[in-house]
Amino acid sequence: MLSHKIKILAYPYSRDFLSGRQPWRMLALHEKYGPAVRVSPNEVSFASAQSWHDIYAPRKGGEFLKSNWYENGSFGGHAIVSVRDPVEHAQMRKYLSRAFSEASLRDQEDMITDLIAKYIDGVGKTAKAEGVVNLTDWHNFLTFDIIGLLAFGKSFGGVESGRLGPTYSARLSLFSQAFVGSIAHANVMDTLKRFPWLGAVYLAFNQGWLKGIARVADRHMSYTKKVIEDRISEKTDRKDFMHYLLRDHPQDDDSESFHMQMSGHAADLVVAGSETTATTLSVVVHYLLEKPAIFKTVTEEIHGSFEKEEDINATTAAPLKYLHAVCLEALRIFPPLPIGPPRDAPPEGAVVDGVSIPGGTLVSTNPCAASMFSKNFHNPSEFIPERWLGENKDDILEATQPFSLGKRGCIGRNMAWLELHITLARLIFRYEIEREGQLDWIEATPMLLFWQKPNLMVRVKERIRK
Numbered sequence: 001m002l003s004h005k006i007k008i009l010a011y012p013y014s015r016d017f018l019s020g021r022q023p024w025r026m027l028a029l030h031e032k033y034g035p036a037v038r039v040s041p042n043e044v045s046f047a048s049a050q051s052w053h054d055i056y057a058p059r060k061g062g063e064f065l066k067s068n069w070y071e072n073g074s075f076g077g078h079a080i081v082s083v084r085d086p087v088e089h090a091q092m093r094k095y096l097s098r099a100f101s102e103a104s105l106r107d108q109e110d111m112i113t114d115l116i117a118k119y120i121d122g123v124g125k126t127a128k129a130e131g132v133v134n135l136t137d138w139h140n141f142l143t144f145d146i147i148g149l150l151a152f153g154k155s156f157g158g159v160e161s162g163r164l165g166p167t168y169s170a171r172l173s174l175f176s177q178a179f180v181g182s183i184a185h186a187n188v189m190d191t192l193k194r195f196p197w198l199g200a201v202y203l204a205f206n207q208g209w210l211k212g213i214a215r216v217a218d219r220h221m222s223y224t225k226k227v228i229e230d231r232i233s234e235k236t237d238r239k240d241f242m243h244y245l246l247r248d249h250p251q252d253d254d255s256e257s258f259h260m261q262m263s264g265h266a267a268d269l270v271v272a273g274s275e276t277t278a279t280t281l282s283v284v285v286h287y288l289l290e291k292p293a294i295f296k297t298v299t300e301e302i303h304g305s306f307e308k309e310e311d312i313n314a315t316t317a318a319p320l321k322y323l324h325a326v327c328l329e330a331l332r333i334f335p336p337l338p339i340g341p342p343r344d345a346p347p348e349g350a351v352v353d354g355v356s357i358p359g360g361t362l363v364s365t366n367p368c369a370a371s372m373f374s375k376n377f378h379n380p381s382e383f384i385p386e387r388w389l390g391e392n393k394d395d396i397l398e399a400t401q402p403f404s405l406g407k408r409g410c411i412g413r414n415m416a417w418l419e420l421h422i423t424l425a426r427l428i429f430r431y432e433i434e435r436e437g438q439l440d441w442i443e444a445t446p447m448l449l450f451w452q453k454p455n456l457m458v459r460v461k462e463r464i465r466k
């Protein structure tokens with residue numbers, strides 16, 4: 001039995017999920033009912049620092065494993081993000097870790113910086129030609145290009161063309177269309193699983209639509225597999241992810257299952273590593289434009305630290321304390337992964353944040369709710385980088401865990417930090433940035449598994465350095 005401490009709600013969880021406002025509805029429920037809320041018959045949502053620890057950190061006894069929600073995606077759940085079996089995952093994580101080690105990141109830094117330099121130039125050129133630039137697009141170009149280059153051996157050509165030009169549309173359009181399709185598929189399947197009876201009725205009336213979505217997901221898989229086969233047969237000494245995966249993967253063969261697994265990893269890396277980083281970049285710029293005093297402080301920090309833009313690299317940008325605090329605050333106020341990563345309670349049950357949870361119950365910590373809960377942060381809707389600097393007795397900082405934690409925590413967080421630090425430091429070093437029009441970021445950003453980001457229209461002008 002679920003502990004008496006939590007209320008049972010007749011809550012239209014999946015309807016909210018499809019409406020795009022689910023993270024904010026979850027926050028409202030937590031504000032009303034507390035840090036543990038039972039959101040569907042077999043599911044409890046949490047919003048506390050302790051729950052992050054209890055559910056996701058390594059623990060003695062049975063673990064909380066990824067739920068069957070992860071099987072909704074493509075490649076049948078046998079790639080790094082979606083695999084559920086802990087033994088299979090540990091094996092994958094071990095050989096993937098080498099592609100994400102400090103040494104590998106150093107090998108990859110030049111490739112990443114080269115794309116960031118193209119992004120910086122491209123933003124300026126577009127502003128000159130068109131007056132305004134949509135930074136949301138440019139952050140997508142940049143982060144998809146970086147992961148494209150590292151995971152597939154080919155950038156999508158976004159920062160080079162700066163528009164849906166022939167190379168870009170041929171590669172990214174197909175991929176992103178397929179990507180969105182596969183996410184929509186995952187979303188619908190998730191909703192149907194929660195309400196099997198309703199699901200059966202729904203499916204009976206919507207066969208064509210569902211088949212359409214499944215076809216797009218299939219296209220995603222075939223396209224990914226083709227690109228990976230090209231990469232596997234390419235002779236190159238480029239130190240991209242595939243270099244390490246092909247070197248360290250235990251199965252040294254040319255079989256269909258080997259190709260499928262490499263394709264699955266590459267697809268998972270694109271999904272996990274591009275949208276999330278692009279969201280953070282846009283959220284940082286949005287809030288800097290909202291808060292001129294904060295923008296001024298971070299600009300002074302960057303200008304006080306560098307003489308030339310080329311001096312900004314992973315080693316020199318990482319110590320910029322205020323910039324780092326700005327990024328942490330962006331990750332708190334708008335967590336890039338908007339859903340609570342779902343886990344099954346171990347068969348013998350467990351205690352999460354003081355609540356007894358029976359075996360098999362679906363649990364998660366909701367990132368938005370935990371990051372914005374008034375019991376965790378003072379003025380939670382205010383963008384205050386100072387929370388992350390010096391002593392802080394007002395906030396429970398561990399309540400926000402944008403990269404999650406434990407064995408299934410983000411393997412790419414060092415790479416994400418590298419991208420955030422260099423990109424933002426170089427952008428702010430080179431340009432004065434002004435907003436064009438108005439934007440309420442939270443209102444304008446629905447969530448459909450990933451955030452559907454609004455346009456971030458800005459004017460940029462090269463700074464004249466004294």
Ligand code: HEM
Pocket residue numbers: 080081093147268269272273274276277280336337341342402403404407408409410411412413415416
């Ligand atoms: C700001 C940027 C990022 C954020 C906020 C973020 C967040 C997360 C979160 C919350 C998880 C746990 C997901 C879950 O339990 O379902 C995760 C896992 C993961 N992330 Fe990231 N991520 C970011 C960037 C990246 C990058 C750049 C890469 C790769 C290039 C990456 C690769 C992965 C992978 C492979 C996993 C699955 C790890 C495993 O299960 O062993 N992420 N990330």
